[in-house]
Amino acid sequence: MASSMKENTTPQRILSYLKECPEGANIIEISKQLGVGRNQVARHLANLSQVGRLDLFTDGNNKIYRLAHRxxxxxxxxxxxxxxxxxxxxxxxxxxxxxxxxxxxxxxxxxxxxxxxxxxxxxxxxxxxxxxxxxxxxxxxxxxxxxxxxxxxxxxxxxxxxxxxxxxxxxxxxxxxxxxxTEKILETERLLSDRFDALMRESEEFIADLDANDRIIRANYALARCFDTDPTNLIGLLGLPSISPEDLLLIKQTAFSDPNTSGRTSAPVEVRVITHDGKIRYQKWLAYREERNGILWSLHCIGSDITEQKIQDERIRLYESGLSAIVDERTNELREIIKNLKSQIDGLQRIEQQQYINESRYSRLTETVSEIIWETGEEHQFTYVSDKVQESIGKTSENLIGKHFFDLIDDSVGQARALDFVSLLISGKPIDRMVTPIRSVDGSTRWFEISGVPNIGPDESFQGYCGIANDITERVLQDELKTELLSIIESAAHIVAITREDGFFSYLNKAGRKFFGLSNKSDITKACFFSFIPESDYQDYLAKRAEAVEIGYWMGDSTIMSYDGTLIPVSQIIQYHRHESTKKSYFSTIIRDISDRLAFEQELATAYEYSRMLTEVNPDLIATFSVEGKILDVNAAVERVTGYHRQKLIGNEYFQFFSEPEEIKTLHGKVLTQGSAIEFTAEITHKNGRKTPVIGRSVAFRDQSKNMRGVFATARIIQPGSEEKSREKGPKKLKDKLRKPPPG
Missing domain, CATH: 3.30.450.20 (PAS domain)
Known part of the structure; x- marks a missing residue:
């Protein structure tokens, strides 16, 4: 039974080993590392390669296996x-x-x-x-x-x-x-996509997007780290990892509680999960849905680990509930001491025993709290550091005992802060949440928020510090990312603004200040966006804002005034925001000048009308047909000859309007095959039965990619006694002309 279980876990052990060994390994190395026979390892490697989980590389006679990234x-x-x-x-x-x-x-x-x-x-x-x-x-x-x-x-x-x-x-x-x-637009999208991927990568919260079938279509690194895997390995999984179907249904029901709240987040849902290493963790999830045309497109889920918060809350509850018991216990001890003064030795033993219990409690407490607890001597060398320090900088508490704080400070990235911290240590004054750079084992910089109080001996002498340290590296990095993102927005060519509900600006980027005539020294909070809306469009703009409040956003074209009163057509996005904690609402907007685009569209419409008029006044019959022979467009001359309106003709096969439809169909195929112009004579049948002889030319036309798009044809009515009519005497029947092979 044990052998069978080991056999079943061998593929997963192989994948875990190769994940830690990106350069790959051969059968002998894997067999030695896992303690499994070579034949068994070879069989599993072959299976994993066949299903695409591993890639095989040959180095001479040596076969190297690596994880496949497909x-x-x-x-x-x-x-x-x-x-x-x-x-x-x-x-x-x-x-x-x-x-x-x-x-x-x-x-x-x-x-x-x-x-x-x-x-x-x-x-x-x-x-x-x-x-x-x-x-x-x-x-x-x-x-x-x-x-x-x-x-x-x-x-x-x-x-x-x-x-x-x-x-x-x-x-x-x-x-x-x-x-x-769209090369420029795509470049901007790529930059924003890279920034989005970076935010996804650095975010401490769990982010997962589910499609309409509850399968994961996007996941970030924070969520993947909970299960010791890569985000790509979560793609395609059904539901949120380790979350039961019942809890997932609760999250979805909360997100769908109001059918008019598409895009809004639901109330938070707390769930209990078991991670890949068997530990129980607590998470809190928010969700909002994205709908397109009234159909669910995806469900965006954002979660966070609240285990430490749960532990802290439980610790406070236990502390408060135990405080009364501790007071009663101390009171009983004092009564017992007073009662047994004659038994002083016994009383001292009880005190020593209680002291031992307190020290044990303190020791256990330091190992369970999330903060790093530290203590130094009078020379600032460490006398105690909790084991939590290893998770942050990679050094064990034993390695730090006897070393100085100065040995850990990284003055290469934050020299001023490092000097301030050292000066405060030397002065012996209390340390209050001082942000300090610390160098980790791998050479990277970690940022800590350090607090401490001096230990004063009975003789009022300084004996060192005791305090706590919080690893705030991720928070510092997030602050840097926010600063960089703000710099990008500030330098953007489009107008980016944030306004209050009353229309007054809260934020306006450089492009917006220039457009609205506000200098860098101007107080934008005294400028109102409504003053730049034309009076005739004011009520319409309020309706657009109301729509943004209802569904979360509004997007479309509008008109605004620049600082000199010029009316500028723009493309605008209005998004509604509401702080859940403060209950305050505000609007963000992105505005792009579309004057050039509208001018181009007007020129294009004028050119089309001009071309259509030239076609309509031409007395000859003009028509275009699809590759399949369907009528795409005709002029007025064709309407007169067939007796049908243009809208009745479009979409029908044009062969049926000739007296010999099969010969015309053959001519159509020949034009498409040769691609060159072909002359023809034929008879067009009016809806009342009248036949009109015509002579014309057909030629195939292609698009810019050289793909065949259809046939263009012109024809002229053969008048009685005309040269064309004479030419048709003893005529070559259309089918005779088609049978004749082309020149050359």
């Missing part, structure tokens, strides 16, 4: 800004996303099962993606591998990475993003 293909299928194509190890298309079909302009049946070199799309040949894909499969090219280039007039970004399909087979995913018109 992402499930279905995660790429929901990527909104690029299309994904999955190739299996035979370089055949196995899966493809809808977005990829849109970018490539083809159907799923055109791609599935096709070899990469046979794909009709030119980008696979022009960017040499076939050889790159082979290199990734053969582990000769590191990933993710990104290729950019211009193909068919479009600027494309191609990213290639290893992936794993739903059937557990492995391959390579090619993500295609069209950046033709």
């Amino acid at each position: 992402i499930p293909f279905h995660l790429f299928s929901v990527y909104p800004k690029g299309g994904a194509i999955g190739f299996n190890r035979s370089l055949l298309v196995q899966e493809v996303s809808e977005r990829a079909l849109t970018i490539l302009g083809c159907s799923e049946s055109d791609l599935i099962g096709t070899w990469i070199e046979d794909l009709p799309q030119p980008l696979f040949q022009e960017l040499n993606l076939g050889s790159v894909t082979r290199g990734i499969l053969d582990e000769k090219i590191s990933t993710p591998h990104t290729v950019t280039g211009e193909v068919g007039g479009r600027f494309l970004e191609i990213s290639l990475s290893p992936c794993i399909f739903d059937d557990s087979t492995t391959g390579v995913v090619v993500v295609i993003s069209d950046l033709s018109d």
Whole structure:
């Protein structure tokens, strides 16, 4: 039984060992490290490699195994800004996303099962993606591998990475993003995405996003650390890790308690979880849902570990409940001492015994509190440090006994603070929450908030310090990140502002001050955003703010006035915020000038109207058809000849309006095949049965990517006795002309 259990845990032990050994290991090293036979290790390694959990590298005769970092293909299928194509190890298309079909302009049946070199799309040949894909499969090219280039007039970004399909087979995913018109916007998005990833990475809170099926689509490092894993290993899991289905349902019910609160956070829910190492922890979770078009898109969950808070609350409760008992105990002891003065030795023994109990309590207390408890002698050398210090700086309490505080201070990053702390130590004055940099074993800097009081002996002499220290490194780093983020917002080209409910500014970045004519010395809190709204748009703007209050945000186009009274069309986002603790509300807004875009749209509309008028006044018949033969557009001459209105014609096959539809259909196919112009004569049938002879030309037209888009045709009515009519005597029937082979 024990052997079977050990056998079942061997794959997980192999994965855990290779995670600590990123350079990889061979069978002998793994067998020796785990204490498991080579044959058994070899069998498990083969299975793990087959399902894509491990990668195999060959170094001469030595086989090296490493952890495989592959992402499930279905995660790429929901990527909104690029299309994904999955190739299996035979370089055949196995899966493809809808977005990829849109970018490539083809159907799923055109791609599935096709070899990469046979794909009709030119980008696979022009960017040499076939050889790159082979290199990734053969582990000769590191990933993710990104290729950019211009193909068919479009600027494309191609990213290639290893992936794993739903059937557990492995391959390579090619993500295609069209950046033709949005390179600057994409660069900004990448910067914001990097900043978001950094915030996700550094956040102390747990963050997880669930899709509509309760599967994790995003998780941060804080949540992954609770289970000694990487965030990518949580992607695709059902529900929140270690949280029971009942607790998850409670979180969801709270988030869905009011159908009109899409985007708002729910009341916090406290849950009890068991971590990967068997410890019981307590967490508090908040959730809010994101809906699109009234359909649940995702559920955003934010949690935090409240175990220490629980312990502290319990400690306070026990302290308060035990205080009365301690007072009674001391009172009884004093009565007993008075009663037994004649038994002084016995009384002293009881006092010594109680002292021992108190010392034991103090010792246990120092090991359970979250703060580091420390004590120094008169020369400032450590005489006691609690074991919590090892979690922060990597040094044990035994290694610190006898060493000085000065040996730990890192004056390379905070010299002024370090000097202030040293000066305070030497003076022997109380230390009150002083922030000090401390150097850890790995050379990194940790920030501590240190407090302490001097120990004064019976002779009023200084005998050292005793105090506590809190590791606030993460808080300091978060403050630095907030400062950097504010710097980015301040230098942004768009207007970023925060206003109170009465419209007065609380914050305005540099671009906003310039737009509204406010200098850096101006008090923005005395300026009101409402004064820059045109009077005719004021009520409409209040309605937009009301919508932001109702659903959380408003987004659209509006008009505002600059400081000189000029009306500027802008694109604006208004977001509503409310502090749960203070119950105060405020609005944030981002404003972008769209004057150039509107001017361009007006020019485009004018050009379209001009082109349409030229077509309508032309006496010849003009029409465009799709590749399938459907009518896309016609002019007024076509309406007169067929007897049908333009809206009735569009969308119908045009062959049916000729007296010989099959011959016209054959001509249509020939035009698409040859691509060149073809002359024809035919008869168009009016809805009342009248036939009109015409002579015309058809030619195929393509888009900028050289893809066939349809057929453009013009025709002229053959008038009785005209030259065209004479030319048609002894005419070549349309089918005769089609049978004649093309020149050359």
